Amino acid sequence: MDYQEKQISADYKYHGAVVSLRVDQAQLPDGQIVQREVVEHHGGVGIALEDEDGKFFVVTQWRYAQNMTTLEFPAGKREPGEDDLTTASREIIEETGYEGTDFKYLGYIIPTGAYDSEQIGMYYAKKGKFCGQYLDSDEFLNISRMSLEELTEGIVAGRIPDAKTIAMTFLIKEMKGKNRK
């Protein structure tokens, strides 16, 4: 069965610094024409940086759209034309002050695919040398470190609802589990 919905037209309602929004006419497999709202986002990258004690750097920060503070793995937006590993290498220094080494790609997630083009690449890396944190002027955050067990506990208890942080925690546990065999 062919599920593809074909773009007929696109009408941009907003072009922003973080997202753009367009409303398309699309043709369904049965020929019907429907409206599809699409949020365009360049995508981002999350990084799980592990220190020598098996603890991972996590960021506590205000998430304006959620009106709450969240605890997440460090992450950042892709700059135009940037590949995921370049974003990951840059963002982990900016947010934690530490370089990442031995980057391993964990795959990507689609956070909310029904209306949003964003994909988030996920990396696991080891803590390298300290280079100094340099945050954007509008970033206020606190860095702490947690073990995979503490992260899992927080996720199961509902204290860590961030999607990439949940996916990355469990994917790293799967990877470590496999490596032990």
Added chain:
Amino acid sequence: MDYQEKQISADYKYHGAVVSLRVDQAQLPDGQIVQREVVEHHGGVGIALEDEDGKFFVVTQWRYAQNMTTLEFPAGKREPGEDDLTTASREIIEETGYEGTDFKYLGYIIPTGAYDSEQIGMYYAKKGKFCGQYLDSDEFLNISRMSLEELTEGIVAGRIPDAKTIAMTFLIKEMKGKNRK
């Protein structure tokens, strides 16, 4: 440390059927005024429906904003004023034809909290009686069933990037792991 960013003003750029978009002026903890783009979404619910053989219903469908077909747990948007369990009970019948019983709440995820207000509630349920599938006129999808092991394999291999499906698979595994103790 107080991280809160306070809303100063809101300027709506788009009001849609699925999302709205506004651009706010916000005040940071240091007094600075910055712009924040916010996608507003009423939120959704994902449901992991397990049959008598321990297999879970999954939906294959076209995701227009991603320009690809995805495999996901059944899910749907909250209608205005609806609570998560009502949405879950309704959506699981609409998409699979089967009623859910013994609903267990698995928590919620924030898919992409930097700019989007969406939260997705997650439920685990057992397959009840067949009532008949009734899809929206613009929904084309295929239903199949997978075990938790098959889901995990697909996630680790990168074939199942949907964030809620990843979170739900691992949360159910955690829950079943705990129950075995």
